[in-house]
Amino acid sequence: MLHENLFDLLLKKQVLRAEEMQLLEAIYCRTQIELGKECMRPNVGVAQGSIISPYLFNVYAEEMLIKLQEEGWGINQLYGFADDHLILSSSQSQLRRSVDVVEEWSAEYNIKLNSSKSGILEIPPKHRDSVMTIGTFFNGIPVVDIYKYLGVWLNQKLSPQKHLEYLFGVKGNKQENKEGKKGKINFLSNSLGPFF
Secondary structure (H helix, E strand, C coil), X not given: CEHHHHHHXXXXXXXXXXXXXXXXXXXXXXXXXXXXXXXXXXXECCCCCCCCHHHHHHHXXXXXXXXXXXXXXXXHHEEEECCXXXXXXXXXXXXXXXHHHHHHHHHHCCCXXXXXXXXXXXXXXXXXXXXXXXXXXXXXXEEECEEEECXXXXXXXXXXXXXXXXXXXXXXXXXXXXXHHHHHHHHHHHHHHHHC
């Protein structure tokens, strides 16, 4: 996202007071990246690690969510924080349209959509098989069996198992994991079961 476009949007939406806008513009025009003897002043993106960067990106990405709502998605089908977005679709045609809307928005707002960091996670109804084939692509986006959203690993059953394995560092079926870490994971997974 070009800084110029971000500042225009912030002014248009009146999310910052004039003094705050001046401070933000002053910070961004003085931000400099140095690597050895090389130095550059970026004019795109938000500052990595800044506590206000997710907020700034939320303001920027709001237009995409509004467009999706205009296309028929309800507010309870759209989730987003900074550059992490989750769009619930109930059919392949709706899914295709969501990908198109995101791609159109990305092009219009100068955002590079990284399809390798995106994923389509199908969550089939109980006792039904998946329609989509894992490992294939749908409109250029990979179909996956597990996906990380806002730091939480989700699988096709929305069970906490994969995320707990990630948290406890369990890999494979090693003997030391069977009773120690695996036992904790199974206990937590069974305890949380009623909530999933």
